Amino acid sequence: MTAWQRLVALLPFEWAQYAFMQHALLAVICSSLLFALLGALLVNQRMAFFSDAIGHSAFTGIALGVVLGLGDPLWAMATFAVLLAAAMTLLRRVTRASDDTVISIFMSFAVALGVVVLSRGGGFAKYSAYLIGDLLSVAPPDIARLAVLIVLTLAFYGALFNQTMFVSLNPSLAGSRRINVRLVELAFAVLVAVAVTVSIRLVGLLVVNALLVLPAATARNAAGNVARYVGTAVLVSLASGVAGLIASYFWATATGATIVLFAMACYLSSLLRRKP
Amino acid sequence: MDTLPVVKPACGGCCSKLERLSVSFGDHRVLEDVSLHFHCGELTALIGPNGAGKTTLLRAILGEVPHGGALHFLDRSKRRPDRPVIGYVPQKLEFDPTVPLSVLDLFAAALSRWPAWLGHHVFLRRRAEAVLERFEAAHLAGRALGRLSGGELQRVLLALAVTPVPDILLLDEPVSGVDQAGLELFYRMVSGLRRQHDLSILLVSHDLPEVMRYADRIVFINRRVLFDGPPEAAVDDQRMRQTFGLDRTFLERREAGDPARPACVAPHCPEDAP
Numbered sequence: 001m002t003a004w005q006r007l008v009a010l011l012p013f014e015w016a017q018y019a020f021m022q023h024a025l026l027a028v029i030c031s032s033l034l035f036a037l038l039g040a041l042l043v044n045q046r047m048a049f050f051s052d053a054i055g056h057s058a059f060t061g062i063a064l065g066v067v068l069g070l071g072d073p074l075w076a077m078a079t080f081a082v083l084l085a086a087a088m089t090l091l092r093r094v095t096r097a098s099d100d101t102v103i104s105i106f107m108s109f110a111v112a113l114g115v116v117v118l119s120r121g122g123g124f125a126k127y128s129a130y131l132i133g134d135l136l137s138v139a140p141p142d143i144a145r146l147a148v149l150i151v152l153t154l155a156f157y158g159a160l161f162n163q164t165m166f167v168s169l170n171p172s173l174a175g176s177r178r179i180n181v182r183l184v185e186l187a188f189a190v191l192v193a194v195a196v197t198v199s200i201r202l203v204g205l206l207v208v209n210a211l212l213v214l215p216a217a218t219a220r221n222a223a224g225n226v227a228r229y230v231g232t233a234v235l236v237s238l239a240s241g242v243a244g245l246i247a248s249y250f251w252a253t254a255t256g257a258t259i260v261l262f263a264m265a266c267y268l269s270s271l272l273r274r275k276p
Numbered sequence: 277m278d279t280l281p282v283v284k285p286a287c288g289g290c291c292s293k294l295e296r297l298s299v300s301f302g303d304h305r306v307l308e309d310v311s312l313h314f315h316c317g318e319l320t321a322l323i324g325p326n327g328a329g330k331t332t333l334l335r336a337i338l339g340e341v342p343h344g345g346a347l348h349f350l351d352r353s354k355r356r357p358d359r360p361v362i363g364y365v366p367q368k369l370e371f372d373p374t375v376p377l378s379v380l381d382l383f384a385a386a387l388s389r390w391p392a393w394l395g396h397h398v399f400l401r402r403r404a405e406a407v408l409e410r411f412e413a414a415h416l417a418g419r420a421l422g423r424l425s426g427g428e429l430q431r432v433l434l435a436l437a438v439t440p441v442p443d444i445l446l447l448d449e450p451v452s453g454v455d456q457a458g459l460e461l462f463y464r465m466v467s468g469l470r471r472q473h474d475l476s477i478l479l480v481s482h483d484l485p486e487v488m489r490y491a492d493r494i495v496f497i498n499r500r501v502l503f504d505g506p507p508e509a510a511v512d513d514q515r516m517r518q519t520f521g522l523d524r525t526f527l528e529r530r531e532a533g534d535p536a537r538p539a540c541v542a543p544h545c546p547e548d549a550p
Contacts, residue, residue, distance in 0.1 A: 044375070162392055166385035169371055169421075173433075176338055176364035176446075177386050220374050224420035229376035230393040 001140055015249050020136050024245055024255070027138040030146035031199055032241035032259075035211045036234040037153045038195055041161075041188060043216035044168040049100055050088065050189070052209040053107035054196045057084045059114025059205075061197065062127060067117060078197045084110060085193035089186050133204030135245065135255035145198050156191055160184055165226060203256030211256065214263035215240070221270040236266045291315055292337075292360070292444050292476055297345035299332050306332045308500045310345070314444060314476040319467065321491035322480045323520075328498040330480045331367065334446050337478075338362060349443060363437035363445040367480075368452055369429065373422035379432050380404055380417050386436055403439070411435040411465055427451075427458025434462065438469060445469070447479045463490050484510075484520045 005022040015021045042051055061080040065073025088106050092099055118124050156164075163184050166174040171181050192212075199208050219232035244259030251258065292314040299307040307329040314320055324330050336343040349360040377385075383404035384392040390400070401417075408414045411431045416424060424432065430450050437445060447466065451459045467490050470477050481487045484494070494510045496503035496519075503516055510516045511524055 046372075157393065158391055162385045162388060162390075165377065165381065165392060169375065169377060169382070169385070170366060170369055172335070172338065172340060173364060173366055173369070174385075175340060176362050220376050223376040224423070225378035225418070226376055226381045226392045227395050 001143075015246065020138075021245075021249065023138050023140070023143065024135050025242070027135060027143050027146060027202060028241040028245045028255075028259075029238065030143060030150060031202060031211075032215075032237040033234060034146060034150050034153060034195055034199070036215045036237035037150075037157060037230070038192055039212040039214075039216035039237070040219065040230050040233045041164055041168070042192060042212055043220060044165065045185075045188065046099075046168070047189075047192070048209065048213045049103050050085075051192050051196055051212055053088065053103045053110070054081050054085055054193050055200060055205045055208045056107050057081055057110035057114075058130060058197060058200050059118065059127075060110045061114070062130065063114045063117035074197070074201075077200070078194055080110075081193035081197045082190050085189040086186060089182075089189045130200055131204055131206050132254045133200065133202050133207075133256045135202045135248075138202055142198075142202060149195050149198060152191060153195070156187070160187065164188060203259070204254065207256045207260045210260045211237075211263065214260065214267050218263070218267045218270040221267075222273070236263065240266055291350045293346075293348040293350075294333075294337075295346040295348070297333070297336060297343055297347065299329070299336055299341055299343045306499065307336070307343075307497075310497065310501055312495060312501065312504065314478055316476045317470060317474045318492045319470050319477045319479060319490055320493045320495055321484070321487040322478055322495050322497065323482060323484050323487070324497045324502075326482065330482075330497065331448055333497070334364075334448050334478070334480060337444070337446060338364060360443035361440060363442035363475075365430065365433045365437050365445075365447045365450045367448040367450070369433065371421065375420075375422055377421050378418055379408070379413075379421065379424075382421065382432070383407075383436060383439070387439065407435045407439050408432070412461070425458070427454045427462065430454055430458070430462055431465070434465060438473070438475075441473050442475070445475050445477045447477065449480050449482070459486075463487075466490065484516075484522070488522075 004026055005019065008016050008022040008025055010016075016025075042048060057080060058077050061077030062073045064080055065076035068076060070076055084106060088103055091102055115124070118127050163174070163179045166177065166179055167181050167184050175181050196208055196212075199211075203211060215233040215237035216229075218236045219229045222232050223229035240262035241259050244262045245255055247253070247262070248255040248258040294310055294312045297307060297310040298305065310333065312320075322330050322333065332341060335341045337347065380396055380401065381392045384390070384396055384400055387403070388397060388400045390397050405414055405417055408417055411434055413428060413431045413435060416428055416432060421429065421432075434447075434450070437447075445466075450466075451462050454462065463486075466477060466479070469475055470492075479487060479491065488494075488507050488510075491507060494503065494505065494507055494516075495501060496510075496516060503510065503513055505513070511522045516522055
């Protein structure tokens with residue numbers, strides 16, 4: 001960490017001299033990489049709404065943490081998110097209702113339950129930090145968690161990328177090639193749930209999904225094969241992440257939301273440049 | 277295809293059997309008491325009206341829907357694999373045309389453990405290009421799936437379905453949305469596969485006159501099996517004639533269109549091998 005800080009301090013900028021910005025820069029780079037990699041699979045799997053629901057379920061996770069008397073609700077949030085992700089993935093296969101109906105039902109329930117518990121006695125305001133996040137107060141343990149998630153995601157990319165790609169194209173065709181469709185879907189859903197939960201405190205639950213979806217959606221417009229797709233998503237995510245962090249420093253705005261604006265600019269320009 | 281002989285040595289040994297297969301969705305019985313044998317080297321056309329359960333039958337064979345009755349497979353070496361190798365070409369591959377997958381990525385997804393986002397192994401590339409070549413699709417290897425025409429996509433999917441050579445090949449209305457030229461090219465290739473690889477091919481179609489030219493056997497289902505026999509018998513069958521307006525001229529087209537019958541077709545499944 002100190003080596004990283006010394007390295008950033010070499011940059012000829014005023015902001016690069018502050019410890020909180022040095023931490024934030026590393027956190028942005030890690031989270032951008034994580035979001036790009038997960039988002040690339042997420043968008044292919046048409047799971048954008050799914051991860052949105054996971055983000056909103058954080059309310060219930062926090063509420064659980066409060067009810068159980070935990071000082072740090074992170075574990076309660078992660079546990080609840082994983083259970084919800086597993087339930088939604090399995091239920092998608094069982095019910096004949098369309099995906100978005102099932103997800104919408106779960107999301108509304110999770111938000112309502114969380115808000116009911118947290119608003120009891122009028123104390124909801126102290127949880128609003130989770131809505132917009134705070135990247136500038138990131139601490140080394142947060143960065144360590146992001147690093148662990150990147151390693152897990154890279155492991156997933158090494159072991160299950162091809163299968164996931166195939167399932168996202170057509171589950172029947174993938175099943176005929178002996179791919180365990182449910183297992184792949186479940187493993188990915190759990191990974192997304194944990195990553196979203198860990199990131200919420202940094203970027204806020206209102207925009208976490210945009211950070212997952214936008215780089216991949218941009219890359220989809222530009223790429224004709226998966227190598228280029230993943231590469232473009234990572235580049236877009238890193239560029240908008242770093243640009244958004246620096247802009248938020250000068251504009252004194254919420255970092256997560258500022259990053260989204262830059263990612264959105266990338267997405268719009270990819271639409272304009274798109275081949276017919 | 278480099279790993280497998282072009283012509284399978286023995287034939288007549290392999291066989292897939294459905295015994296009293298039934299499928300229900302809730303209270304709705306979709307398939308009832310379906311008993312069929314599929315022999316290798318034989319192209320069986322499965323026909324029937326919309327909602328007859330044709331696609332459901334394929335999904336039962338694929339193991340996607342729970343079913344009553346039994347499914348047995350006997351491979352070429354007369355073993356009974358629990359999970360046979362199934363080649364499958366879906367009716368119409370529904371996907372977002374902006375999907376960032378090239379044809380090679382698709383082959384990598386099916387055949388390689390090397391993650392496709394790191395690029396493709398030379399070995400995979402050669403193998404895919406060799407198979408695509410046989411289906412007049414070698415030039416499509418680097419193209420994005422969304423930029424293939426209907427006929428090109430079906431040839432790519434057929435190439436994928438026979439890599440590796442399966443025990444049974446399932447084709448679910450594989451030429452819907454393909455133009456006439458593409459359709460004939462596709463059927464010619466399927467017909468050729470049957471002879472070269474001694475495959476059992478199950479082809480779902482609602483267009484009987486078209487498949488008459490290529491099929492060795494016609495199975496007509498509408499919830500249950502209503503007809504099962506060679507095309508010659510189909511034209512003599514009262515119900516088939518009425519339903520499809522068949523007459524003997526279809527047989528003449530057939531013989532003109534497909535002179536070389538498979539060298540050997542197993543007339544019966546070998547009775548229950550241990």
